[in-house]
Amino acid sequence: MRASRISPALFRLGAFDSLPLMFAIIPFGIIWGAVAAAAGLNLLQTVMMSVTVLAGASQLASVEILKSDAPILVAIIAGAAVNLRFLLYSASMAPSWRGAPFGLQATAAYMLFDQPYGLCAVRYPRQPQETPVERLSYFLGTGAAFTLVWHVASALGWAVGARIPMDWGVDFIVPLSFLAIFAPALRDKPSWFALIVASGAALLLRGLPYGLGPLVAAGVGVAAGIWSENRLSGKESRS
Amino acid sequence: MSAAPMAAIDPTRFWLLALGLGAITYAMRISFMALMRRHAPPPGLIRALRFAPFTILPAILAPMVVFPTSGGGEVDPLRIVAALAALAAGALTRSMLATIGVGAAVFWGLGALL
Incomplete structure (x- = not known):
């Protein structure tokens, strides 16, 4: 019984570890609210789209398309393409959560977006003793913290709207928040090699449609990391 | 975000998008949890x-x-330059706040000076 209950301490730790990244979620939520208001969405619609989709970049992209009188299916496909990375996040979290009650996994999956995913993907390999339910407890803490702040920020953005200046390089915030997730976790050469190869591949493949570029580039980067790790361990065993 | 008044998005179209995109997005998120429920x-x-x-x-x-x-x-x-500085700061200090601080200082601080 004990093993299937979430750990309040790890839930709190997940929420606490999320705090430095709020600098990115708050302006991004405000932008979503402001764009939704400018597109003519009311406050209920603005918040409800975050409730049903909970993925800011896809909400922005699909509403922009819907505004232009495009067919509804085009807007849905464009939004889904932006979210294709969640397939990789799902594959990445599933082995760590496997064996925990499926209801907990299904609840956590609802909040599987960049920041909670990234925090857990770098934490789990360093805490191999944790049980699936303990890992989920941490994830749910970070997911709940980001989701709550996102809703408050988007309601604020809807209310304040176009009065917010947008010409101060606000689009650097999302890349910076990603860097803050993975840079402190870079320890070994294979990880650096995977990072460099994936970044280079993403720049070369940025013309690929449907958001496939980053996914293919990540696959190439993972292969490069495994190759580099094999090479290093081969050297050690020969010496 | 143009200043021109915008015609409201048709409510039916909006809700179809919110529910349709929401369903597809959740399906992608839970896909591998569902798959690995039975398969190792x-x-x-x-x-x-x-x-x-x-x-x-x-x-x-x-x-x-x-x-x-x-x-x-x-x-x-x-x-x-700001991204590379943030990457280096993060890898050296292993601190999230240092990553953000250095990246922001270079991008907005140095950007304001230039």
Whole structure:
């Protein structure tokens, strides 16, 4: 019984570890609210789209398309393409959560977006003793913290709207928040090699449609990391 | 975000988008949890996934940094330098706040001076 209950301490730790990244979620939520208001969405619609989709970049992209009188299916496909990375996040979290009650996994999956995913993907390999339910407890803490702040920020953005200046390089915030997730976790050469190869591949493949570029580039980067790790361990065993 | 008054989006179209995109997005998020409920992850997957955060997050951010949409896709050296400085600071200090602080100081601080 004990093993299937979430750990309040790890839930709190997940929420606490999320705090430095709020600098990115708050302006991004405000932008979503402001764009939704400018597109003519009311406050209920603005918040409800975050409730049903909970993925800011896809909400922005699909509403922009819907505004232009495009067919509804085009807007849905464009939004889904932006979210294709969640397939990789799902594959990445599933082995760590496997064996925990499926209801907990299904609840956590609802909040599987960049920041909670990234925090857990770098934490789990360093805490191999944790049980699936303990890992989920941490994830749910970070997911709940980001989701709550996102809703408050988007309601604020809807209310304040176009009065917010947008010409101060606000689009650097999302890349910076990603860097803050993975840079402190870079320890070994294979990880650096995977990072460099994936970044280079993403720049070369940025013309690929449907958001496939980053996914293919990540696959190439993972292969490069495994190759580099094999090479290093081969050297050690020969010496 | 233009100043021209915008005709409201038709409510039916809006709700179809919110529910349709929401359903597809959730299906992608839960896909591998559902799959691995019955099937064990293939050996080697866990080893490969160790590299996932060091590949998918950089693969998303590298094009954003090198070809920012706000500059019409034109290369902005300040963004590249700021991102590299943040990467170095994060790897050296192993601190999230130092990563953010150095990246922000270079991008907004140095950017204001230049």
